[in-house]
Amino acid sequence: MGQSTARQNAINAVTSWSMDGHHPSLKETRKPLRELFGVNVFSDEVMRNRLPEHIYKALSKTIKKGAPLDPSVADIVATAMREWAMERGATHYTHWFQPMTGLTAEKHDSFLAPSEAGSAITEFSGKELVRGEPDASSFPSGGIRATFEARGYTAWDPTSPAFILENPNGTTLCIPTAFCSWTGEALDKKTPLLRSMDALSKQAVRVLKLFGSEATHVSTTAGPEQEYFLIDKNFYFARPDLINAGRTLFGAKPPKGQEMEDHYFGSIPERVLACMLETEIELYKLGVPVKTRHNEVAPAQYELAPIFESANVATDHNMLVMETMKRVADRYGLQLLLHEKPFAGVNGSGKHLNWSMGDDLGNNLLKPGDTPHDNAQFLIFLAAVIRAVAKHGDLLRVSIAYAGNDHRLGANEAPPAIISIFLGDMLQDIVDQIEKGGAKSTKAGGTMTVGVSVLPTLPRDPGDRNRTSPFAFTGNKFEFRAVGSSQSISGPQIVLNTIVAESLDEIATALEKGIAAGKDLNSEIQALLPKLIAESKHVIFNGDNYSEAWHAEAEKRGLPNRRSTIDSLPDFVSPKSIALFGKYGVLSAREIHSRYEIFLENYKKTINIESQLTIQIAKRMILPAALRYQAEVAQAIANLKATGATAPKTQTALLSELVETIEELETATDALTEAVDEHAEGDTFAHAKYSHEKIVPAMLAVRAAGDKLEGLVADDLWPLPTYQEMLFIK
Numbered sequence: 001m002g003q004s005t006a007r008q009n010a011i012n013a014v015t016s017w018s019m020d021g022h023h024p025s026l027k028e029t030r031k032p033l034r035e036l037f038g039v040n041v042f043s044d045e046v047m048r049n050r051l052p053e054h055i056y057k058a059l060s061k062t063i064k065k066g067a068p069l070d071p072s073v074a075d076i077v078a079t080a081m082r083e084w085a086m087e088r089g090a091t092h093y094t095h096w097f098q099p100m101t102g103l104t105a106e107k108h109d110s111f112l113a114p115s116e117a118g119s120a121i122t123e124f125s126g127k128e129l130v131r132g133e134p135d136a137s138s139f140p141s142g143g144i145r146a147t148f149e150a151r152g153y154t155a156w157d158p159t160s161p162a163f164i165l166e167n168p169n170g171t172t173l174c175i176p177t178a179f180c181s182w183t184g185e186a187l188d189k190k191t192p193l194l195r196s197m198d199a200l201s202k203q204a205v206r207v208l209k210l211f212g213s214e215a216t217h218v219s220t221t222a223g224p225e226q227e228y229f230l231i232d233k234n235f236y237f238a239r240p241d242l243i244n245a246g247r248t249l250f251g252a253k254p255p256k257g258q259e260m261e262d263h264y265f266g267s268i269p270e271r272v273l274a275c276m277l278e279t280e281i282e283l284y285k286l287g288v289p290v291k292t293r294h295n296e297v298a299p300a301q302y303e304l305a306p307i308f309e310s311a312n313v314a315t316d317h318n319m320l321v322m323e324t325m326k327r328v329a330d331r332y333g334l335q336l337l338l339h340e341k342p343f344a345g346v347n348g349s350g351k352h353l354n355w356s357m358g359d360d361l362g363n364n365l366l367k368p369g370d371t372p373h374d375n376a377q378f379l380i381f382l383a384a385v386i387r388a389v390a391k392h393g394d395l396l397r398v399s400i401a402y403a404g405n406d407h408r409l410g411a412n413e414a415p416p417a418i419i420s421i422f423l424g425d426m427l428q429d430i431v432d433q434i435e436k437g438g439a440k441s442t443k444a445g446g447t448m449t450v451g452v453s454v455l456p457t458l459p460r461d462p463g464d465r466n467r468t469s470p471f472a473f474t475g476n477k478f479e480f481r482a483v484g485s486s487q488s489i490s491g492p493q494i495v496l497n498t499i500v501a502e503s504l505d506e507i508a509t510a511l512e513k514g515i516a517a518g519k520d521l522n523s524e525i526q527a528l529l530p531k532l533i534a535e536s537k538h539v540i541f542n543g544d545n546y547s548e549a550w551h552a553e554a555e556k557r558g559l560p561n562r563r564s565t566i567d568s569l570p571d572f573v574s575p576k577s578i579a580l581f582g583k584y585g586v587l588s589a590r591e592i593h594s595r596y597e598i599f600l601e602n603y604k605k606t607i608n609i610e611s612q613l614t615i616q617i618a619k620r621m622i623l624p625a626a627l628r629y630q631a632e633v634a635q636a637i638a639n640l641k642a643t644g645a646t647a648p649k650t651q652t653a654l655l656s657e658l659v660e661t662i663e664e665l666e667t668a669t670d671a672l673t674e675a676v677d678e679h680a681e682g683d684t685f686a687h688a689k690y691s692h693e694k695i696v697p698a699m700l701a702v703r704a705a706g707d708k709l710e711g712l713v714a715d716d717l718w719p720l721p722t723y724q725e726m727l728f729i730k
Contacts, residue, residue, distance in 0.1 A: 007719060011729065013234040041163050043287060046084060050084060055077065063158055077126070079124070081124070085171070086111065086122065095175050097188055098179070099140065100188065106172075132153065133154070143597055144185050154177035156176075160312055178191040185590060193494050200497040204357060211376070213361070216360060217359070217360040220497055221357070222314035222493060223309070224354070224483070225354070226325075230272055230302060231727070232334060240616065244613055251710070254724035257299070257345060263295050265294050266295045282324050283320070299728055315488065318489055340404040348408035353479070355478050356478070366381060372426070376522065383532040384532075386532070389419060390421075391499065392580070393419035396419050396492070397571070399496075401569055402484055403606040404606075405487070415545055416550075416561075417562050417564075418545070418551065421471050421472070421473070428542055498581060511524050511528065538558065564692060566692040572592060578592055603691065607695050607699075611676050615669055617706075618668075622706045625713055626661070629713045632714070633655045665709060671698050710722070
């Protein structure tokens with residue numbers, strides 16, 4: 001007898017896969033990148049060439065300065081956009097938006113309209129550009145919209161450029177939009193992000209004016225490093241858990257995982273590299289500035305990283321990155337896995353969010369300069385971020401709270417759920433000096449000699465990096481490393497922007513008060529900075545965030561440790577949170593509570609899907625295979641006894657272990673079934689908490705028995721593709 005049919009067919013299909021017919025168009029790959037980049041984007045250059053000068057200037061002011069959009073420009077922009085899109089083969093347009101599903105949504109409408117003469121014309125008005133009307137009751141709303149209250153609106157976001165989405169049979173004009181209800185409340189992830197950017201800009205400009213800056217607008221910038229797995233689709237289709245849950249609910253540890261440390265930055269497999277190259281071509285055409293690609297730590301894991309952009313555009317682009325990677329991977333017979341922990345026992349995937357602030361004069365406000373100790377403006381903005389994280393670390397934790405991320409946070413490849421800041425040696429030294437009365441010097445990095453005559457002397461940074469910190473300063477930005485790989489980066493940015501806006505508000509108010517009283521700005525800064533550092537230094541930690549000692553130390557410092565999504569989410573609806581987001585107009589109390597309900601529902605439904613899958617796989621796949629093997633072993637022993645021989649103890653021991661483990665599986669599966677069938681009393685939180693405390697442990701018990709059986713059952717009977725097959729067979 002051969003291997004399990006589905007599993008063997010998958011292996012055969014993988015090993016016989018060929019690159020023939022899967023290469024991207026040679027015509028496109030041979031084009032210079034500068035000719036490919038942004039060809040499918042209604043970019044600033046396209047607008048400058050196609051719009052009347054006064055219309056272009058008005059729209060540009062909105063995009064670059066955050067000025068209100070003049071409604072009179074919409075019709076002219078719509079006509080130019082339609083003509084440009086149709087020249088590129090577009091027949092339809094869609095308002096492309098980001099509802100609270102965490103995905104993107106689109107409804108396509110044709111440019112074609114019938115004429116009175118019985119023919120057809122193409123049209124696209126300013127009204128159609130500015131506003132769409134999808135069904136608001138069919139998306140998660142957390143109670144804001146009921147089924148009988150269906151009206152919702154999409155509103156054109158001119159700060160994120162429209163783009164062309166290509167398909168083998170045509171193209172579609174995609175217009176990034178916000179999504180709100182008939183009552184004007186946000187039903188998406190873009191609207192509060194734009195509000196938070198406005199809030200931060202307003203407070204940051206107040207601070208900059210005190211330093212004599214002529215800046216009128218400050219943008220937050222982002223660069224999300226996207227980690228992901230690629231496995232063959234044949235393995236994917238043979239795993240019901242991957243299809244429906246995005247992660248393996250069973251799977252024994254393979255003989256080899258990542259312990260040899262030979263995958264990180266290793267040679268990229270040919271098939272994967274070809275897929276990466278075509279993905280990059282598609283992203284270049286969409287104006288996504290992808291820069292870096294490499295193997296990640298775990299086998300079959302990779303990373304793609306872009307250059308910094310405006311936070312809003314970066315968020316849209318990251319959604320496009322995930323969609324494009326999935327679409328292109330399919331052309332190569334590969335399946336993209338974005339779950340935070342698709343395989344137990346090997347590193348999961350994160351999305352390291354690099355975040356900074358820049359003014360409309362081109363200055364990065366978190367760039368220290370050569371002598372940061374006397375760069376008062378930098379120190380003020382640095383102190384504002386430190387204070388914000390110290391005061392609202394619980395809200396940053398909420399922003400990355402999600403069922404998938406619970407499997408990753410605190411493991412060896414991810415920061416713990418304790419939010420702290422890493423500054424590095426140079427800034428830590430400056431902060432220490434400030435607290436003692438004023439910074440007078442900056443540590444230099446110097447140079448280092450490698451000790452090989454042909455190698456040059458290398459400049460050395462003034463501080464090392466810390467890959468265990470959840471929120472680390474990395475030269476001219478902060479890197480929020482705890483974001484999950486499948487998550488939108490809008491949530492973490494909404495929190496970051498808002499909490500930093502609050503800090504800048506309080507700093508600006510204090511400095512303005514002192515100056516109004518006739519005091520010197522410099523002396524006011526010298527008095528304020530030590531206070532800010534003293535109040536916030538408990539959140540700074542430059543050591544090993546994975547160590548048990550840090551957990552104990554963090555508790556002494558009073559830093560919250562929200563170990564799970566269920567522990568974290570109540571912080572979102574705390575009075576402090578509602579007051580903060582309400583004060584800066586980012587989220588109303590009703591919008592906060594709606595999101596809280598959506599997050600809890602998502603958690604509960606995720607665990608429900610996973611538990612049903614666990615029961616299904618255990619009963620319909622693992623148990624039958626185990627019983628067949630048990631029967632084979634029992635028959636072999638019976639055959640020996642029939643000849644008068646005594647069965648070896650090893651065989652009877654194997655049979656006993658099989659019987660015991662099968663019983664463990666059945667008992668655990670029955671317990672999980674009972675837990676799923678029971679219902680917690682109370683509100684949505686009670687149901688989600690029950691899922692976390694009762695169903696998740698019951699699932700783990702079923703998995704433990706199933707994984708033990710994988711190590712016992714004959715290979716030719718095991719029905720599921722194994723870890724070593726999925727991770728290592730390309």
